Structures are given as C-alpha cells and as structure tokens.
Amino acid sequence: MRPILIRGIVVAILVGTILTLINQFERVIALDALNWWKMGLSYLVPFCVSVFSALAVKPK
Structure with missing residues (x-):
C-alpha cells in the first residue's frame, strides 16, 4: 500500500x-x-485517480 501512496503523491505533484x-x-x-480551490483540486484529482x-489492478 505504501508504494501506491508514494506513487500517487509523485503523480499528484507532477500533474498538479x-x-x-x-x-x-x-x-x-x-x-x-x-x-486555492482550483489549485487544490488540481493536485487532489490526479492523486485520487492514480x-x-x-x-483497481492490484491482485487481491
């Protein structure tokens, strides 16, 4: 789970x-x-999508 969150943060920083x-x-x-509302969403949405x-593709 930790690598997924780290990757999500990296994606959010870059894409955001x-x-x-x-x-x-x-x-x-x-x-x-x-x-600030738009700016926050610009970072939150890529994080959530990532x-x-x-x-969704992680095996159970």
Whole structure:
C-alpha cells in the first residue's frame, strides 16, 4: 500500500503542477492571488485517480 501512496503523491505533484500552470498561468506570472480551490483540486484529482487505478489492478 505504501508504494501506491508514494506513487500517487509523485503523480499528484507532477500533474498538479502542470494543471495549475495551465489553469492559472496568467495569475502565476502576474504574481496575482491564486484560486486555492482550483489549485487544490488540481493536485487532489490526479492523486485520487492514480491511487484508485493502482488499487483497481492490484491482485487481491
């Protein structure tokens, strides 16, 4: 279970950062206030997808 969570965290960091830059690039460049709700979801969704898919294919 631990390797699945670690992989999920790594995926969330990589994909979440890319999604945050795509969705809020103008705000990041302008050093404007970020939308924390969108930013949080940009990291949470890839984590959940990664963990769920790994658990779905894991033999019981």
